[in-house]
Amino acid sequence: MSSNRTSLDNDSCPVGDELLGSLYRASEHGLAQLVDTVSGDVRAMLALFCYRRAHLHSMSLAIAATCSERDLKEQGGTVGATLFAMSREAPAEQTVSAASGRRAITLSTKPLRVIPEMADDDTESLSA
Secondary structure (H helix, E strand, O other), X not given: OHHHHHHHHHOXXXXXXXXXXXXXXXXXXXXXXXXXXXXXXXXXXXXXXXXXXXXXXXXXXXXHOOOOHHHXXXXXXXXXXXXXXXXXXXXXOOOOOHHHHOOOOOOOOOOOOOOOOOOOHHHHHHHO
């Protein structure tokens, strides 16, 4: 388990930047094909790597769905087992945010207030 703990502490991506970028840009079906090109243990490490990043969370679940429970547990222990279980659950419904019920912001097309012209008393006294 010490080697697994070290791999989690290093926090380095188990695949190259090019493959990670391809995975990030891949569609749901393309992701499965790309993930199949790496071994099971590397796939489990990749799922755990993505799980620790909020913006890659959905990708981690998709990758974990292709992993065996044994590989995820070996690489991540309890976190790996939890990730395995989460990847097998039905996806949660999208929750509607509180902001979606708000009215749209509109901007005024008219001046906010009319500023009256100021009479210039000094000009009148000079011309007289």
